[in-house]
Amino acid sequence: MTFHSAVCTILRREFESYFLSPVAYVFLVIFLVLEGLFTFYIGGFYEREQADLMPFFAYQPWLYLFLMPAIGMRLWAEERRSGTFELLLTLPIPLPAVVIGKYLAAIAFAGLALLLTFPIWLTVNWLGDPDNGIIITGYVGSLLMASSYLAIASALSAITKNQVVAFILSVTVCFLFLVSGLPMVLDVFTAWAPEAFVLAVANLSMLSHFDSLQKGVVAFSDILYFALVISLWLWINYVVVETKREAG
Amino acid sequence: MAKPSLFKGLLNRPAGQITMAVILFLALTVLADRFLRGWQLDLTADNLYTLSDGTETLLASLDEPVVLEYYFSRNLAAPYGQLLGYGKRVEDTLRAVVAASDGMVKLSVIDPEPFSEAEDDAVAAGLKGVPMADGSTLYMGLKASNSLDGEAVIPFFTTEREKFLEYDLVKLIAGFNTATKKNLTLLTSLPMQFGPGGAEAMMSGRAQPYVLYEQLSEFFNLQEIAEDFSEIPAETDVLMVVHPPALNDDQLFLIDQYVLKGGRALIFLDPHAEAANPRAYAPSASTLGPLLGAWGVAMPEGKVVGDAALAQRVQMGGLGPDSVKDYVFWLGINHEFMTDDDIVTGSIDNLNFATSGVLEQLDGATTQFQPLVTTSAASMLFDASRAVGMPEPDRLLKDLKPTGISYTLSARVSGPAKTAFSDKAAADAGPVNNPSVSEGDINIVLTADTDIFDDRFWVQLQELLGQRIVVPIAGNGSFILNLAEHIVGSEALLGLRGRGIAKRPFTVVDSLRREAETKYLAEEEALQKQLQNTEMRISELEAQEPEGGAILSTEQEAEIEGFRGQLLETRKALREVNRSLRAEIVGLGKWLAFINIALVPVLIILIVLIRLWLLRRRTAE
Numbered sequence: 128m129t130f131h132s133a134v135c136t137i138l139r140r141e142f143e144s145y146f147l148s149p150v151a152y153v154f155l156v157i158f159l160v161l162e163g164l165f166t167f168y169i170g171g172f173y174e175r176e177q178a179d180l181m182p183f184f185a186y187q188p189w190l191y192l193f194l195m196p197a198i199g200m201r202l203w204a205e206e207r208r209s210g211t212f213e214l215l216l217t218l219p220i221p222l223p224a225v226v227i228g229k230y231l232a233a234i235a236f237a238g239l240a241l242l243l244t245f246p247i248w249l250t251v252n253w254l255g256d257p258d259n260g261i262i263i264t265g266y267v268g269s270l271l272m273a274s275s276y277l278a279i280a281s282a283l284s285a286i287t288k289n290q291v292v293a294f295i296l297s298v299t300v301c302f303l304f305l306v307s308g309l310p311m312v313l314d315v316f317t318a319w320a321p322e323a324f325v326l327a328v329a330n331l332s333m334l335s336h337f338d339s340l341q342k343g344v345v346a347f348s349d350i351l352y353f354a355l356v357i358s359l360w361l362w363i364n365y366v367v368v369e370t371k372r373e374a375g
Numbered sequence: 376m377a378k379p380s381l382f383k384g385l386l387n388r389p390a391g392q393i394t395m396a397v398i399l400f401l402a403l404t405v406l407a408d409r410f411l412r413g414w415q416l417d418l419t420a421d422n423l424y425t426l427s428d429g430t431e432t433l434l435a436s437l438d439e440p441v442v443l444e445y446y447f448s449r450n451l452a453a454p455y456g457q458l459l460g461y462g463k464r465v466e467d468t469l470r471a472v473v474a475a476s477d478g479m480v481k482l483s484v485i486d487p488e489p490f491s492e493a494e495d496d497a498v499a500a501g502l503k504g505v506p507m508a509d510g511s512t513l514y515m516g517l518k519a520s521n522s523l524d525g526e527a528v529i530p531f532f533t534t535e536r537e538k539f540l541e542y543d544l545v546k547l548i549a550g551f552n553t554a555t556k557k558n559l560t561l562l563t564s565l566p567m568q569f570g571p572g573g574a575e576a577m578m579s580g581r582a583q584p585y586v587l588y589e590q591l592s593e594f595f596n597l598q599e600i601a602e603d604f605s606e607i608p609a610e611t612d613v614l615m616v617v618h619p620p621a622l623n624d625d626q627l628f629l630i631d632q633y634v635l636k637g638g639r640a641l642i643f644l645d646p647h648a649e650a651a652n653p654r655a656y657a658p659s660a661s662t663l664g665p666l667l668g669a670w671g672v673a674m675p676e677g678k679v680v681g682d683a684a685l686a687q688r689v690q691m692g693g694l695g696p697d698s699v700k701d702y703v704f705w706l707g708i709n710h711e712f713m714t715d716d717d718i719v720t721g722s723i724d725n726l727n728f729a730t731s732g733v734l735e736q737l738d739g740a741t742t743q744f745q746p747l748v749t750t751s752a753a754s755m756l757f758d759a760s761r762a763v764g765m766p767e768p769d770r771l772l773k774d775l776k777p778t779g780i781s782y783t784l785s786a787r788v789s790g791p792a793k794t795a796f797s798d799k800a801a802a803d804a805g806p807v808n809n810p811s812v813s814e815g816d817i818n819i820v821l822t823a824d825t826d827i828f829d830d831r832f833w834v835q836l837q838e839l840l841g842q843r844i845v846v847p848i849a850g851n852g853s854f855i856l857n858l859a860e861h862i863v864g865s866e867a868l869l870g871l872r873g874r875g876i877a878k879r880p881f882t883v884v885d886s887l888r889r890e891a892e893t894k895y896l897a898e899e900e901a902l903q904k905q906l907q908n909t910e911m912r913i914s915e916l917e918a919q920e921p922e923g924g925a926i927l928s929t930e931q932e933a934e935i936e937g938f939r940g941q942l943l944e945t946r947k948a949l950r951e952v953n954r955s956l957r958a959e960i961v962g963l964g965k966w967l968a969f970i971n972i973a974l975v976p977v978l979i980i981l982i983v984l985i986r987l988w989l990l991r992r993r994t995a996e
Contacts, residue, residue: 149983152980152983153980155976155979156976156979159972159975159979160972160976163968163971163972163973164712166971167968167971167972168968171969173964173968174964176881176884177879177880178879178880179879180616186969201389224775236860243975243979244975246970246971246974246975247971250811250970252969253883254881254967255881255883256879256882257879258420258879260419260420261418261419261420263418264418297708308453308454308456308459309454309812310454310455312456313453315574322450323405324454325450326405326449326450326453327401327404329453329454329459330404330405330408331404333458333831334456335456335459335460338456338460339460339464342419343417343418343419343423343424344415344416344418344424345416345418346411346414346415347407347410347411347414347415348407348408348411348414351403351404351407351411352404352407352408355403355407357402357406358400359396359397362392362396363396363797366389366392366393367389370389372837
């Protein structure tokens, strides 16, 4: 079995497994209802009378903070709890393919959830004449942010059998990535760390990278940032699973 | 050889591998942020984040080197994501400017740390800083200079002008090319130089020139001529006449001759200039006597245009949704009603006109008449007197019977024309080197509104750190500057000015609102009248109260009681009408919210139920 087909097999198996229990449907319903409520009632989408999706994207970083760890928490923790972890690792499939396949399944599920928000795009195009270029980059940014959260959640799901613990750990780390540019986090470092380090931490903030994508600009540095976050956490994921396998 | 094995050992351990990955990650993100920020794909409709062709042409044509010093307190800005992001964006744009200038623009980026020499330099250059909580000051400004001692600054880059960043930078650099500035001669009776208070305001230090006057001064050598002028300066490149005072024949003849001899002119007339005196009880009109006729154009006297489709919504006294009305004399003109293929209007998204007149081409005119801005077909002409005093928006809207004509508000007029003063031209031969002519090819632009110059119709003004921040809400400024630059033949900034002023309203909601208002207006008016009548009748009856405080007759009391009941009924009905006015719009909002919040989730639940049902049936079988 080639690496590519191994990834596809795992992806399909994982993606289908989402829909075996009602949890996936419950998740989709909660996600869409919350997204709609935030857009219309907190963001004042209709009252603003502006043909853009600013209120739709504005609350996504905070919404994803809880919803993405909820998708990611079961990726490995569930396998370890139910005892299928060992079985999975004995299959003649390279470990990186399993890590990537599982992760891509989670992204596919999150992407499906995002895709199901299409009525808002139809709505804004019916109501006025929006700049669809900005909307496209907004969606790209949104998917990249969701993917980054999922990579974190996937890695942290591998270190514990308990899904709740995985969820709490993921929310905490995602939160740090979200707010790393805010004064409350940087103040911790400014007193003792060199300025270059403080700037590096400030640069970690997902909010600022998502912000420029929301404005209609796809900057290579922003895309690279998300790619690096995803690569780092998938690497951690791999190292952790490999260690557990070796430990037996 | 202990070290390599230690390193190898570290890499073999999971913790070591993760630590190395984190360090690599941090390093790469910092490097990407430093060196790769310029690589980007701009998907905005206006290409807001990409240097325009006009900018590149202008930068490539610079003949004097320009030095830019960008002062940005990067470390102090670090905790403020939006500010840090904008500061970086300014830096990126500056680098792009340098790259496009073929070595003529040099840039240095300086972080003026607190109490450093760099901070002193920033202050000396005239930059403004934001005081921070810890006593330090955050700078984000630009100093530009050239070898001819020219110096200019942007004291602080405010995020409010983010959309105009490129324009501001290019304007600053272009400003050094003073040798190429053209001469603009201005004749106006509007208080453009000193603002609404006129010269008195200047004496008391309150003078605030029109934003457009400032902008014209930046791009042209602006010379204003007095109302009693007796000559048009010979070096004039473009003559701008804005709401002129009443001119005598000699003065009109000067303009006539200037235009016939090929002089470029921008003429702005108005059947009622609101900016001249907002509290006027008679229209403040301007005209150029027989000149328009000689140019083959007419502007119907004493007529202003009302347009139901382009009417702006204005607050007419009071608060709440009922006080916001469509005012058919104030037009918010979108790009659809501007000539798309004219370079002047090509990049402009919207214009605001107020109590504008209209222009018509005369039968048998020898000149060409090319409309630049028009109304919609849902418009008609009103007497200008209806625009003064306290106009009633509802009544105007009701009286508006669309003529189906798209009236022209601004037009280019060019081609052969004859003098309006043939006797004068024949008799007064003029000086030998500049003899009078009786015909010639003209090239002018006529506009039937002068309120487009007034700040309140097109800009929002804010104060920040002592800077006047101008945020355009309509393209009026771009339109006028574009006209002036295009007519004298320099066009570098034309495409740049209009970028980013596009408003994207909910057109569906706007048309719903208009339909509802037309539908309920008559009903509301009838009820208002009934309310007034009832109130009058009650006060009449109460006035009949006999002297000495004797009691009213039972019939009278009953009548008053009856009228009071009627009054309450009418008020209730009126409230109902007002509610109906908004009901459709509010209803649409609720529907859209429902569709976006519940539709897909409901479908998902249905799919789950159907699947469960199918599963159960299959199990039963």
